[in-house]
Amino acid sequence: MQASVPKIAIDQLIDIVRAGGRVRTGIDIFNKQGQLLLEKDVLVFDVKIMENVKRLGAEWIPIVNGNAGGLWDKDGKQIGLPGAIPKVVERPQPPPKMQVSEIDHKINEIRELKGIAAKKYEHAKGCIKEALVSIQESGGEIDYAPIAETVTSLLDFLAKNDNAFSYLTREIFSSDDYLYNHSINVCTIGTVIMKKFNESFNTVVNSFLNNVPNNNLSESQQNEKSFSYFLPDDLRDISIGFFMHDLGKALIDKEILHKPGSLTEAEFEIMKTHSTEKGLELLEKNRLSNPYISNISVYHHANLYQDEPRCYPSGKNHTAIPPYAKVCKLADIYDAMTSKRCYKEALNPVGVVTDIFQKYAGKDPLLQYILHSFVKSVGIYPPGSIIALTNGQLAYVLDSQGPTLLPVTDVHGETLKGKPDIMVLDKESEAAGLKVDRRKPPISPLDAYKILPEYLLKTIQGAL
Template identity: 30%
Template sequence: MRLISINILKSGMKIGRTIYNEAGHPLLKADAIVSDRIIERLKQLNIRYVYIDDLISSGIEVEESVPTEKRMKIVNQITDSFHKIKGLNFKDASLVLDKQSKVIGVIVDDLLDSILNSEEILTVLTDAFLYDEYLYQHSFQVTLYSLAIAKELGYSSNDLRNIGIGAMLHDVGKLMVPTSILLKPGRLSDEEYETMKHHTTYGFEILRNLHTISLLVAHCAFQHHERLDGSGYPRGLVDYEIHPYAKVIAVADVFDAVTSNRVYREKMLPSQGICIIDAGSGTLYDAKVVEALKRSVVHYPNGTIVMLSDGRRGVVAKQNIADSSRPIIRIFEENQILLKATYILNLLEVTNLKILKVETEYVIGVE
């Protein structure tokens, strides 16, 4: 299967990967044949990309690091835990969250077990799922990215668990932000943005009073929007003043934010998100954390069409664990001519070539 933009999805194409809603129910199953009506509905649902099955991508598998069933169960558990504190004051929210801490710890342990026991590069496919509220899937995905980064950095098992819980709860303060701002389907005004920024302090106030969770977790919520150069919030901390856990979660948070569906802007592909993070390495974000992100997540997901620096086009067929930025490509076009037979090119073995761009709107056989 391969990834294409919704803009070039045509009636008669076959869906390659099931799209689910937040309850885990399939909205559009794999192997479904697309109609004009389906395309219109997907656009209404803000779907940016879909996987399709066709001849040039036949046999290419696309799998998430966390299986669909487990993901749905965890997101529902996060949703349930967060809903229990919605509308409460800080003191009551802390008391309720204290009771939920065991559930949160079990979730983090489960995800940690998955990541520690896998040699694969982390793959998170946000377009295979739809959620009414961004906060819950974001909390799940930031936890995954944070654990993958922290594992790559060599943190101890105790540190990994604290980072995982900190990532899971990093945005809990948003539950204290007015719903009209939190769920606004467009960009926030300057005044609304200032209100939204308080979520870091709100989160700290909730978490610092928990008896069952380390105080370090509260600082993850407090500091995940701080930046090395002092341009972050809420306190404008600089490099040495920011806790290492918060530096990890800051990178995971931004990476997920730019690579996830939002109503008010086009989501980026992983390779684009990595470029955004990389541009701030050493100034906004800790350089070691950025490098760990680059080593631990998939840059070009399987099924992505790419153009190489010599003009050849191909589909990403497989990942190279040794360097996730240089995958194995199934070449299908040379000199703008479709080949009668495709062949495999391993970018780790061809050092003079690089990926120039991802082409999700490329129509096969049309320049």
């Protein structure tokens, strides 16, 4: 059926419009990236529009007569459709193999990473489960060695790929294993933020140090001026701290811990002790004196700026809260908001990143630095989220760099049947008017799940 639709060379349409004529396609025109170039009902009489369509990659344009499509000359007289028009040649066959192989390659990459991630995740889940059961059964004892080993294994995985944490399972359907999933998610997200924070902080300090001459230093000492805020061993301990940050919850009454509604003031006071008294009690009982681990346990709900409400322990000057504890708090909020809980659905990560940024931006210079590391880590458009484009399409984020997207619906919100090309939202597409539609509220992960094409769903199931 597609083959019977007459197609006209874009240059020929440009000639018609330039000569004062009109063009209406009668069918939405997309380029290979799935970008809408021309809507079916638009009557084109401005040559710039046609030139733009050509610039965005269209070579041959179908004209569907039956849908009110057609060509008209400057006097409004209809021009006969292809066949009658000279210079119309059949569109050369597009290279479908190329399109399919590009998307298949990316899908295979995701599948492979998800396979490794799923194993790491299950192992980590078993580890945290064991620790929580052990605390409950023994009144607070844990085996630290498997925890350290599990976190090291997660760190190896995260080192392989900048977006690796997004391939780890995100539970949007059930809140049953929330505490286990949450411990792993906070550990992985926090680790990525810490890595970014440390790298960019070190770069700034080192560039300053390298511009400070010190004649008392030998030449080799001059060359060695390299500062590192956190060393690899520190970063590993911090990641272990992230993994263990909520272990104190194992000592909180289950009724309060799993209460579906909001907590009373008295219950909230008890809940608060998971990070302070109970958390510290646990570390002391197991003779874990590492300051990174204990600071994370105590301060992961502390104030990120002076006088931030409902934070604990209260009364602490925000400058005294270590940056890694602040990172833990951001990762904690991000994970809590993007996961299903017994009292709420999971939220779209795109909206959550924006909300967190807006809430904490401009409060304190160091916090601003941490916030930038957070946004760079999860991305303004985190992989796995669904975003709306200004042309009405919905797209799945493959990579926050770009962002690189896979269109999943057409402009009317209908799920695409085939596999479109991957598109990158760069300056060029923005100049052409295609960008993320930030006016539309982010689609919830559950709704997103309903519109994803089958092939993508199979690959990422459980990853949203």
